[in-house]
Amino acid sequence: MTSFEFTWNSNDKPTGKVFARKKTTGSKLPKEKSDRITSEAKTNLAKTSQSTNEIPISRKSIQLENVQVSDETLGYVKRKQKKDKLAIKNVQIESDETSKDVVHKTSNTSYSLFSMRRKEIYVNTDIPGKSVVEKVFSAEKKFSDLEIHKYLVANLEKSGFTTLTKVQEKCIPEILAGKNVLTRSQTGSGKTLAYAVPILNALQSINPRLQRQDGVQAIIVVPTRELALQTHELFGKINTFQWIVVGHLCGGENRKTEKDRLRKGVHVVIGTPGRLLDHISHTTAFTTNNVRCLVLDEADRLLDMGFKKDIVKLVEELDRSKTNAEYDPMSLLKGNKSKEETSEASDEAICSLRNPKSKTRQTILLSATLNKGIAELADFTMKDHVYVDSMDDSYKLNPAHMVIPNTVKQEFIVTYVKHKLFTLSAILLAKAKHKVFVFMATSQMVDYHYDLFRKYLVNMPKNRGQMKIGEVSLLENSDFEDSDEEEEVVLDTEFFKLHGSMDQSKRKEVFSGFRAAKKGVLLCTDVAARGVDVPEADCIIQYTGPQTDEDYLHRVGRTGRAGKSGSALIFLTHEEQEYIARLQDHKVFLKERKPEDFLHHLCVVMEEPDQEKAATALQRRYEAALSKDKDLRRAACFAYSSWSRFYNTYPTKLRSIFNFKNVNLGHYVTSFALKETPSAVAKIVRGQLTTAEPRRLNKKLATHHGSPPIHDRKWNRQYTAAPGGGSIPDHVAPSTLLLSSRPI
Numbered sequence: 001m002t003s004f005e006f007t008w009n010s011n012d013k014p015t016g017k018v019f020a021r022k023k024t025t026g027s028k029l030p031k032e033k034s035d036r037i038t039s040e041a042k043t044n045l046a047k048t049s050q051s052t053n054e055i056p057i058s059r060k061s062i063q064l065e066n067v068q069v070s071d072e073t074l075g076y077v078k079r080k081q082k083k084d085k086l087a088i089k090n091v092q093i094e095s096d097e098t099s100k101d102v103v104h105k106t107s108n109t110s111y112s113l114f115s116m117r118r119k120e121i122y123v124n125t126d127i128p129g130k131s132v133v134e135k136v137f138s139a140e141k142k143f144s145d146l147e148i149h150k151y152l153v154a155n156l157e158k159s160g161f162t163t164l165t166k167v168q169e170k171c172i173p174e175i176l177a178g179k180n181v182l183t184r185s186q187t188g189s190g191k192t193l194a195y196a197v198p199i200l201n202a203l204q205s206i207n208p209r210l211q212r213q214d215g216v217q218a219i220i221v222v223p224t225r226e227l228a229l230q231t232h233e234l235f236g237k238i239n240t241f242q243w244i245v246v247g248h249l250c251g252g253e254n255r256k257t258e259k260d261r262l263r264k265g266v267h268v269v270i271g272t273p274g275r276l277l278d279h280i281s282h283t284t285a286f287t288t289n290n291v292r293c294l295v296l297d298e299a300d301r302l303l304d305m306g307f308k309k310d311i312v313k314l315v316e317e318l319d320r321s322k323t324n325a326e327y328d329p330m331s332l333l334k335g336n337k338s339k340e341e342t343s344e345a346s347d348e349a350i351c352s353l354r355n356p357k358s359k360t361r362q363t364i365l366l367s368a369t370l371n372k373g374i375a376e377l378a379d380f381t382m383k384d385h386v387y388v389d390s391m392d393d394s395y396k397l398n399p400a401h402m403v404i405p406n407t408v409k410q411e412f413i414v415t416y417v418k419h420k421l422f423t424l425s426a427i428l429l430a431k432a433k434h435k436v437f438v439f440m441a442t443s444q445m446v447d448y449h450y451d452l453f454r455k456y457l458v459n460m461p462k463n464r465g466q467m468k469i470g471e472v473s474l475l476e477n478s479d480f481e482d483s484d485e486e487e488e489v490v491l492d493t494e495f496f497k498l499h500g501s502m503d504q505s506k507r508k509e510v511f512s513g514f515r516a517a518k519k520g521v522l523l524c525t526d527v528a529a530r531g532v533d534v535p536e537a538d539c540i541i542q543y544t545g546p547q548t549d550e551d552y553l554h555r556v557g558r559t560g561r562a563g564k565s566g567s568a569l570i571f572l573t574h575e576e577q578e579y580i581a582r583l584q585d586h587k588v589f590l591k592e593r594k595p596e597d598f599l600h601h602l603c604v605v606m607e608e609p610d611q612e613k614a615a616t617a618l619q620r621r622y623e624a625a626l627s628k629d630k631d632l633r634r635a636a637c638f639a640y641s642s643w644s645r646f647y648n649t650y651p652t653k654l655r656s657i658f659n660f661k662n663v664n665l666g667h668y669v670t671s672f673a674l675k676e677t678p679s680a681v682a683k684i685v686r687g688q689l690t691t692a693e694p695r696r697l698n699k700k701l702a703t704h705h706g707s708p709p710i711h712d713r714k715w716n717r718q719y720t721a722a723p724g725g726g727s728i729p730d731h732v733a734p735s736t737l738l739l740s741s742r743p744i
């Protein structure tokens with residue numbers, strides 16, 4: 001018998017040693033012995049990696065030391081080394097998971113939520129770099145220092161506005177001087193007051209006083225109805241001049257009521273582009289020849305939402321009515337100045353708000369981001385504008401860099417797709433005392449999660465903690481749902497939802513309800529991403545990634561307003577983590593949060609000390625709810641389907657990160673608490689299937705790259721003709737293809 005020794009060569013790290021005995025004949029070791037080698041190797045290595053608390057990935061291959069062995073023996077040893085290496089790898093994975101205390105280890109429950117191939121988070125968050133910081137408030141200037149009416153100052157101060165923000169300090173004097181202005185300033189920096197104050201001041205100074213029949217003097221264009229309402233409210237708050245009438249026009253409102261309002265006379269009209277154009281074209285009482293000021297607020301958003309055409313039409317309409325008003329045949333006959341001369345003369349004095357007699361229109365464009373589109377819009381809508389940037393004059397802002405309030409703590413969380421739903425639930429439990437925005441991709445997603453959380457997260461059965469048999473929690477059993485257990489509130493917060501498919505009165509109600517609430521969760525689409533001002537909102541969650549980088553900025557910008565603090569968290573999957581690097585290129589740096597920072601909240605509400613079991617139990621609860629509640633299941637199917645449509649039409653710039661080809665659709669179905677296969681969900685959405693198919697997931701179904709089946713071909717044609725291109729996967733329901741390409 002010869003004895004020899006394996007040594008794990010691990011760069012000065014403590015070594016685990018494995019001993020084996022071998023017959024001189026060179027025959028293979030008996031099975032028990034070779035098993036022992038493997039198990040000893042495992043044990044020693046597990047001990048080593050536990051003691052060093054390191055992942056021994058860099059360990060070199062096993063080497064023989066000080067041993068004379070025959071070729072045969074060497075062959076055996078090499079085979080053994082290979083086998084042991086494999087064993088080591090397995091131990092490494094296990095020890096890695098235990099030592100790092102991660103959640104994603106193989107669960108001993110039969111449910112597979114936690115048994116999956118381990119994926120790494122490789123994005124580097126430690127790269128040196130500074131985010132761009134923009135001050136919000138001006139150090140010295142107050143509203144009382146401006147040349148504006150003292151009553152206006154008094155009212156501003158009464159409303160809590162004393163010190164000027166940077167953008168107000170720089171912008172208001174320029175607008176008061178009658179100049180066309182293009183302004184860039186970060187979200188929540190007070191751009192609305194930057195134009196509202198000079199407009200009201202100019203209108204109050206008109207002598208003799210404005211009368212109702214003088215018609216519209218200023219038009220303010222905003223991208224969403226909520227923003228129109230909010231801006232109207234702000235004007236109402238600071239307007240002390242009773243004779244100046246401010247009104248709003250926006251889609252979804254009663255046209256007739258708006259017409260009546262216009263007929264009575266309105267001086268400042270705030271509205272969304274479509275409805276404004278509609279009234280300009282069809283309401284005779286809406287005369288635009290006296291319009292002396294046009295404001296395009298959230299200009300980047302107006303362009304993003306595809307309002308460019310409407311704006312062009314609106315501007316042309318305003319120009320035409322001005323020209324018609326200037327056309328005076330009598331004065332031409334009398335040998336007065338020609339029309340060109342007249343307009344040249346008035347162009348010289350660009351002081352339309354300051355000088356009531358001026359015939360030129362003053363234009364103000366405001367945005368939180370700058371791009372080529374905005375520059376073109378500025379060129380089209382105004383002549384000789386001044387550019388106002390609220391960044392310190394000494395700093396030259398690179399347009400590629402995004403400026404986000406530095407009072408916002410920005411974080412990201414990388415989750416497995418299957419874990420998304422319960423991780424979001426855990427975060428909502430953690431943020432129960434906060435005012436939270438949760439951004440989702442589509443209206444259907446918002447509807448579904450709103451119902452799911454309100455019914456099955458807010459309340460839990462009272463005796464859920466005791467309902468266990470041995471290791472298995474009854475919460476994981478769908479029968480549990482049928483019991484008439486008493487329920488208790490575990491999440492003491494109010495849920496709201498907001499998206500573009502809701503009717504206007506409901507949107508209004510929700511928006512004011514959420515603004516007034518002390519705490520709450522607003523599940524919403526990007527309809528709430530721009531301009532919406534909910535001052536106490538202190539947490540932003542992006543459950544689905546943004547479609548553009550500007551969307552990221554505007555979503556985050558719903559918190560940290562006017563110098564207040566807030567936090568923002570974006571959900572990413574392992575496949576999407578590259579987005580962090582992309583944000584770093586924009587000088588936006590995010591810190592990492594781990595799922596386990598939140599999952600312990602599930603232990604509390606599920607009365608289950610084991611995190612994995614608690615998470616699994618909640619997922620099971622949701623799934624059981626869907627089996628019982630057909631409407632909810634249908635909503636889940638539509639939500640999933642609309643998500644897949646959304647994800648498959650990411651703009652080119654982000655498509656390599658949010659790549660439909662990389663997603664495991666089976667896992668995504670789970671993230672909607674559905675037990676069906678992706679194809680079955682698509683069929684349910686098509687209405688071809690009324691009962692659920694048992695779940696049959698295989699790799700092919702899960703990561704589908706093949707061409708769609710024949711019955712989908714006509715949908716395929718329809719789809720490829722739609723904006724965004726690409727071919728329709730089997731799992732995308734045709735009905736969702738009819739949604740707008742930007743379903744907000």
Ligand SMILES: Nc1ncnc2c1ncn2[C@@H]1O[C@H](COP(=O)(O)OP(=O)(O)OP(=O)(O)O)[C@@H](O)[C@H]1O
Nearest residue numbers: 161163164165187188189190191192368531533562
């Ligand atoms: N001078 C000021 N002092 C204190 N608070 C102010 C001042 N000006 C504005 N605010 C407050 O700041 C918040 C943000 O204002 P506003 O909505 O006008 O910002 P914004 O720059 O238009 O943001 P966004 O780009 O997101 O639309 C509001 O709650 C507003 O009341």
